[in-house]
Amino acid sequence: MKDVFKAQKITEGVYWVGAIDWGLRDFHGYATHRGSTYNAYLVLADKVALIDTVKAPFKDELLARVASVIDPKKISVIVSNHTEMDHTGCLPEVIEAVEPERVVASKNGAAALAQHFPATTGIEAVEDGATVSLGNRTLSFVETKMVHWPDSMLSYLVEEKLLFSQDAFGMHLATSELFGDNLPRALLEDEAAKYFANILMPLTSFITKTLEKVQALGLEFRIVAPDHGPIYRRDEEIQWIVGKYAEWCAQKPTMKAVVVYDTMWGSTERLARAISEGLKAGGAEPEVMPLRGCHRSDVATAVLGAGALVMGTPTLNGMMFPTVADVLTYLQGLKPQNKVGAAFGSYGWGPAGVKQVQEILGAMKVELVGDGLKVKYVPDEKDLEAAHALGLAVAEKLKAVCTKS
Numbered sequence: 001m002k003d004v005f006k007a008q009k010i011t012e013g014v015y016w017v018g019a020i021d022w023g024l025r026d027f028h029g030y031a032t033h034r035g036s037t038y039n040a041y042l043v044l045a046d047k048v049a050l051i052d053t054v055k056a057p058f059k060d061e062l063l064a065r066v067a068s069v070i071d072p073k074k075i076s077v078i079v080s081n082h083t084e085m086d087h088t089g090c091l092p093e094v095i096e097a098v099e100p101e102r103v104v105a106s107k108n109g110a111a112a113l114a115q116h117f118p119a120t121t122g123i124e125a126v127e128d129g130a131t132v133s134l135g136n137r138t139l140s141f142v143e144t145k146m147v148h149w150p151d152s153m154l155s156y157l158v159e160e161k162l163l164f165s166q167d168a169f170g171m172h173l174a175t176s177e178l179f180g181d182n183l184p185r186a187l188l189e190d191e192a193a194k195y196f197a198n199i200l201m202p203l204t205s206f207i208t209k210t211l212e213k214v215q216a217l218g219l220e221f222r223i224v225a226p227d228h229g230p231i232y233r234r235d236e237e238i239q240w241i242v243g244k245y246a247e248w249c250a251q252k253p254t255m256k257a258v259v260v261y262d263t264m265w266g267s268t269e270r271l272a273r274a275i276s277e278g279l280k281a282g283g284a285e286p287e288v289m290p291l292r293g294c295h296r297s298d299v300a301t302a303v304l305g306a307g308a309l310v311m312g313t314p315t316l317n318g319m320m321f322p323t324v325a326d327v328l329t330y331l332q333g334l335k336p337q338n339k340v341g342a343a344f345g346s347y348g349w350g351p352a353g354v355k356q357v358q359e360i361l362g363a364m365k366v367e368l369v370g371d372g373l374k375v376k377y378v379p380d381e382k383d384l385e386a387a388h389a390l391g392l393a394v395a396e397k398l399k400a401v402c403t404k405s
């Protein structure tokens with residue numbers, strides 16, 4: 001296998017030994033249209049270290065890539081930066097195969113690993129700020145609770161100024177290209193934004209604190225190596241991705257307005273079309289997302305960069321449409337901030353669906369425009385004018401909010 005699955009060199013004595021999951025299309029409810037990678041890293045030193053492992057089915061590939069450089073038994077230290085099983089699924093088997101001197105994780109990490117893998121003992125907790133000497137190289141650790149889990153930490157290879165950033169700055173993108181600077185920036189921005197929106201958006205206060213903490217430590221980064229997607233090795237791109245994180249944490253409102261809807265017989269769709277015309281006429285930039293063709297995770301990405309969220313639903317059996325409920329449940333958990341919005345939809349017997357959407361948007365602290373536009377059966381000209389007027393009113397509100405911020 002080591003002649004098939006090879007390590008890739010990042011810098012002197014540091015190798016990528018992870019796995020490319022070309023076939024992944026769902027990551028706990030997030031549509032990964034372009035697959036993903038599970039990055040693990042080998043650090044050659046007097047004492048060899050392995051930073052993170054991979055999802056369980058890829059264990060043999062990981063060990064083969066290590067074996068293409070050194071005998072896996074030479075690994076002395078395994079670091080687990082994050083317990084989620086895309087990075088630890090094969091950890092117990094790797095420990096068994098390698099028999100390292102030490103396996104280290106944060107305090108919360110050691111506890112979480114014990115709960116995930118009760119048969120695996122001896123995992124050592126390292127304190128925030130602790131270091132582990134590899135002889136001629138040093139690893140230091142920075143706790144980053146809730147970026148992404150309570151156990152998360154960063155590892156920093158001091159001599160190389162190389163940050164192993166686990167989920168932070170990552171993206172779900174299967175590629176055999178190791179470095180971000182060899183890929184189109186627009187692709188990186190799309191996938192990094194999607195990752196942030198779907199994985200990190202509810203954690204923005206923790207991310208902001210982590211960025212401040214790392215800045216206060218005065219660490220310099222020559223290379224940033226996340227656990228998913230490409231590695232950043234140029235100053236300009238490291239500054240770019242850190243700047244993007246600051247921007248996405250702030251979620252300053254923009255004139256973009258996302259109109260999300262489903263429809264039964266085309267009436268709610270007609271309203272969506274009229275609303276988008278009103279938004280455009282009012283100076284907003286509508287993005288209309290029919291749920292028959294848009295996945296919840298793409299809606300979340302659009303919402304991250306938007307100032308308005310306008311949701312449309314038919315009423316089916318006294319309830320909002322199931323696809324609308326799905327997206328709203330998902331978005332409510334992701335806690336987007338600083339949005340204005342509105343609800344609309346057609347109904348037959350009673351307009352309960354629009355009211356339900358309105359209530360959830362309110363619970364999400366979306367600043368609502370109007371009382372929810374409800375149209376019986378099929379919209380006539382007056383109804384379409386009302387929908388256009390709603391679009392205009394949302395655009396006006398957006399303008400006011402954008403001017404203030």
Ligand code: FEO
Nearest residue numbers: 084086148167227
């Ligand atoms: Fe890539 Fe939170 O695991």
